[in-house]
Amino acid sequence: MLKLMRSEAPTSGAMIDKYLPPLNAFSLTPAEDDVIAEAMKSASPWDFKPPTKAEALALKNAKDKILAYHLARHDGNCCYCRSNLNGAGPYMTDREHILPKGQAVFKLLSFTMWNLAASCKRCNLQFKKSDDSFVLDKQDPAKFILSDNYLFIHPNFDLWEDHLCRLAVQVNTENIVLYARAASAKAQFTYDFFDLTGLEIDSFDRAQGLSTIAQASGAVAALRQIAATFGQ
Numbered sequence: 001m002l003k004l005m006r007s008e009a010p011t012s013g014a015m016i017d018k019y020l021p022p023l024n025a026f027s028l029t030p031a032e033d034d035v036i037a038e039a040m041k042s043a044s045p046w047d048f049k050p051p052t053k054a055e056a057l058a059l060k061n062a063k064d065k066i067l068a069y070h071l072a073r074h075d076g077n078c079c080y081c082r083s084n085l086n087g088a089g090p091y092m093t094d095r096e097h098i099l100p101k102g103q104a105v106f107k108l109l110s111f112t113m114w115n116l117a118a119s120c121k122r123c124n125l126q127f128k129k130s131d132d133s134f135v136l137d138k139q140d141p142a143k144f145i146l147s148d149n150y151l152f153i154h155p156n157f158d159l160w161e162d163h164l165c166r167l168a169v170q171v172n173t174e175n176i177v178l179y180a181r182a183a184s185a186k187a188q189f190t191y192d193f194f195d196l197t198g199l200e201i202d203s204f205d206r207a208q209g210l211s212t213i214a215q216a217s218g219a220v221a222a223l224r225q226i227a228a229t230f231g232q
């Protein structure tokens, strides 16, 4: 079940956190905080290699905790396409820097929770990469914490389900996956930016008439109906 914030009280300045557990409840051990402070002094904070084994372990633990926390906020799904990542392991799951960490202006946000999320590798490596075309103001840090500064659905400041609905049914080898879009600019931008149409499947069309999926066809029809009416 999706855990939504009951109240949308600003957590830091004008930042609005849309998911649970809340970002401002995240904490690390003193050793983990210390190694991150060291990392932030380096040229590439996220890729910092600590000098001792103990610090390296603390940094690994901190990164693991960050990933687990963000996955929990999205119930184990990719923050951009909603593919399920539960049990998918490290080969499918990425710690995602929303404002790309490779750019000097965003480097200070390398370990900032509101700039981090959990995504699938497809969304992160194939589409998002180090692109920043989804950010409007790239200079004013005060704008970085505002939903309106992002053209796509922000993984922390926007509720994905306000804009998109992922509908999926699988019966044995037959699949249907559809993304229904609300009438919002963020819905369309996200759909295009991550090429969600490339994830849509409708193999039930080919399978029509097979008695083994006769009962499923009713569910598929209902699904298409929901997709057609979403956002209206």
Ligand SMILES: [Zn+2]
Residues within 6 Å of the ligand: 078, 079, 080, 081, 082, 083, 119, 120, 121, 122, 123, 124
């Ligand atoms: Zn994804």
